[in-house]
Amino acid sequence: MATTDRAIASAEAHSAHNYHPLPVVIASADGAWMTDVEGRRYLDMLAGYSALNFGHGNRRLIDAAKAQLERVTLTSRAFHHDRFADFCTQLAELCGMEMVLPMNTGAEAVETAVKTARKWGYRTKGVPDGTAKIIVAADNFHGRTTTIISFSTDEEARADYGPYTPGFEIVPYGDLAALDAAMTDNTVAVLLEPIQGEAGVLVPPPGYLAGVRELTRARNVLFIADEIQSGLGRTGKTFALEHEGVVPDMYVLGKALGGGVVPVSAVVSSAEILGVFRPGEHGSTFGGNPLACAVALEVIAMLRTGEYQQRAAELGDHLHHELGLMTTGGAVETVRGRGLWAGVDISPSYGTGREISEKLMDRGVLVKDTHGSTIRIAPPLVISKEDLDWGLEQLRAVLTR
Known part of the structure; x- marks a missing residue:
């Protein structure tokens, strides 16, 4: 052969x-x-x-990775390392946010966003324990973990993996009326892709994302934007939400953040929202490692030029x-x-x-x-x-x- x-x-x-x-x-x-x-x-x-x-x-990304490879690649979060603070500070600034929780893959970042929203719902919003609801859109693609495929409408991705994780409600993408009707006092977040990539690069109707922002703000519900595919320059803006002048409560980032060199993902939000975590409640051995931070810092620098x-x-x-x-x-x-x-x-x-x-x-x-x-x-x-x-x-x- x-x-x-x-x-x-x-x-x-x-x-x-x-x-x-x-x-x-x-x-x-x-x-x-x-x-x-x-x-x-x-x-x-x-x-x-x-x-x-x-x-x-x-070349810039490869050189950044090579330089870091010669110094230190992994410490775990048991210790501080000298690239971590700069990465968190600069990514937060790029997003216009305050705080960063780094992970590795996009799916891990989405899982982190789900956990964050639920914990915020219980500790800050006052939703009764075990009742938090997150609204998602039909035809979504947020990853392939058991929890994430639990709210997928793609049967090929979902079949034969039950029992499924509860706590999610699916509404049609682009339908503000359906989103409004689905909200209850126990709704803690709306999780959306500003453009649905896996579904065939579906762009929502004009005004939809701005309408989501208005609805979530009025109902004290977090707007979580999954910009893993749509973010970091792909659509002609740093974030796809910028096309409608929208800033969410939480960005979920991945893919391009690692420059195609190493897997890097992150949840970026306010200190109030990400501040719900205490030591030991969530983590990742490789999340925010020195090599990942070095590459991602170069990505951030490249994006800053516009x-x-x-x-x-x-x-x-x-x-x-x-x-x-x-x-x-x-x-x-x-x-x-x-x-x-x-x-x-x-x-x-x-x-x-x-x-x-x-x-x-x-x-x-x-x-x-x-x-x-x-x-x-x-x-x-x-x-x-x-x-x-x-x-x-x-x-x-x-x-x-």
């Missing part, structure tokens, strides 16, 4: 089949390009689901203009998104999202499908306009009969 075939066969034989990756085996990557074990190059139009906003092998947000806004306008032109030919039914992030619904007569992704792979472009006929486009923010145009030309070619 060829090297690619051998690697795929070995993976199929010895790893659990919880993913169905495209048949490509990546060996190296730089910027917006990846190279497989056979030496073929591919334009990365997925960016690790926004974990690689700053591209593969970003250049990546501006680049995502400008190239995003171009991306959506070009994708919009494709809707006139019948192959593309709908295009959604914001900044360098798009969900593209392909007419089923042209193939499934998986089939289109495989055809693009054959032409040197890597994307990923979701929900049947939808493909997601989310290149690194460092992609050049020329490379972006080349990738779009390959999509046109695949969709031309």
